[in-house]
Amino acid sequence: MQTYSLTRISGLVPIIEHEALIARSVAEVAEAVALLSCRCTVTIYATQGEALWVSERESVSLTKGDLLIHHLANEQCELIPEKDFGMFAVCVSSEFNRQFSQSIKISWKVRQALITNALFHLSAEDGHHVNENYKFLLMKAESSDHPQKVIVMRHLLHLLSIEILLRLERYLLEEHRSTEELPSASKAEVVLGNTTSAQVIYNRFTGMLEKTSAKLRPVGWWASQLNISAKYLGAICREIEGRSARELIADSIIQEAIHLMQNTQLTVKEISERLGFQNQSHFGTFFKRHTGHSPIRCHSSDAP
Numbered sequence: 001m002q003t004y005s006l007t008r009i010s011g012l013v014p015i016i017e018h019e020a021l022i023a024r025s026v027a028e029v030a031e032a033v034a035l036l037s038c039r040c041t042v043t044i045y046a047t048q049g050e051a052l053w054v055s056e057r058e059s060v061s062l063t064k065g066d067l068l069i070h071h072l073a074n075e076q077c078e079l080i081p082e083k084d085f086g087m088f089a090v091c092v093s094s095e096f097n098r099q100f101s102q103s104i105k106i107s108w109k110v111r112q113a114l115i116t117n118a119l120f121h122l123s124a125e126d127g128h129h130v131n132e133n134y135k136f137l138l139m140k141a142e143s144s145d146h147p148q149k150v151i152v153m154r155h156l157l158h159l160l161s162i163e164i165l166l167r168l169e170r171y172l173l174e175e176h177r178s179t180e181e182l183p184s185a186s187k188a189e190v191v192l193g194n195t196t197s198a199q200v201i202y203n204r205f206t207g208m209l210e211k212t213s214a215k216l217r218p219v220g221w222w223a224s225q226l227n228i229s230a231k232y233l234g235a236i237c238r239e240i241e242g243r244s245a246r247e248l249i250a251d252s253i254i255q256e257a258i259h260l261m262q263n264t265q266l267t268v269k270e271i272s273e274r275l276g277f278q279n280q281s282h283f284g285t286f287f288k289r290h291t292g293h294s295p296i297r298c299h300s301s302d303a304p
Contacts, residue, residue, distance in 0.1 A: 013141045015153050019096045022138055023089040026051070026079045032091040033077060039094045042077070043164070044068045045122075045130060049085035052211075054078045059225060060119055061207055062087075065127055067164065069118045071097075088134055090160070100161060117227060118168065121200055126167045133160045201226055202240045205233065209252040214276035216253060216286075219245045254290050257283075261295070268295050 012032055013022040021032040033040060044053065046062045053060045053068060055077040062068060062085075070077070073094075079087075092100075122130060137156045140149075204226060209215060222245065223233040230245070237245045253275055260271045272283030272295075287295040 013138060015090070015137065015141050015157055016096070016150060018093070020090065020092040020153075020157055022134075022141060023091060024087075026081050026085070026087075029079050029089050029091070030077070032089070033072060036091055036093050038072055038075060038077075040072055040091050041094070041097045042068075042070045042072060042089060042091050044070070044079070044087055044089045045127070045134070047086040047088065047131070049081065050083040051085040051087070052080040052082060054080060059208075059212075060117075061204055061211075062119075065121050065124075067120055067122055067130070069164075071117060088131075088138075090134070090137075090157070092157070100158060103158075104162065104165075119227060120168060122167065130160070130163055130167070133163050198236050199240065201228065201233070202236050205237070205245070206248070206252075209249065213256075213274050215249060215256060216276035217249075219249070222249070250286075250290055254287065257287060257295065271295070 011024060012028050012035070013024075014020070015022060021035065023029045023032045029042065029044070033042060044062065044067070046064050046066045046068075048064050050064075051062045053062060053070065055070065055072065056075040060068060060070075071094075133156075137153075137160055140156055141153060146152075205222060208222065208225060218230075219233060220230040223230040226233065234245045237243060237248055241248065257271055257275060260266055260274070261268075264271075266274070268283070269280045272280045275283065277283040277286070284295055287293075
């Protein structure tokens, strides 16, 4: 087991030495992950503002009330604050997570959430309960040492984890009831969130489209960033917008292309590369199919 000196940890608070740490800032999250050898579970609760969580496999937008459970396996990750971001994070070793999951009886859906990445939104009441448990855990962790402190801290960490899992399980059941009428959703494709999560997911999807430069990606890729299936993402888009996810992606590509043509000095080739196209010809065919004009003609007409 890796060891580290607690005296060298800047603002991190050890819950159980070598096994669990509390991080209270963006920088401390990265430090905690590094100390746990990038093999850990990171639980981040957003208390205010916005941020972007980026790993080698995905990127996830966080806003106030969001709780992210992310499992890392020797991969790089980064938490990027965007707007007055406030948070707390608990990082636990993979060994601790394994022992904890084996010690409790939980439903299949929640167990799946424990071994995959999950993002869900807490109500104000549930956020209060989780936050109070976290504060109590932090207070005990920072208190003076006593002979049974490790045992106490382990139980308190279990309590916080169970509080989160109880809410996760309830949200899974509520979400299943709220999505029963969506024909593309199956029991194995329940979204983590409250009963309004279809709108939340749609907002996240369109937000990702706005922020991502290389937009030309399959629907399945976008769905994977949201931890749902491509069919379910399509069902949400058709229910809320009346159009398919593929159509929304195409619209976003065209809008961004026109914006870059009108407001930058980038060439058509550079724009096509930025948007994710393999070559300029592919981009030209795509652009003409959706606008009726070639990008070269549009680009030339807007040139100063």
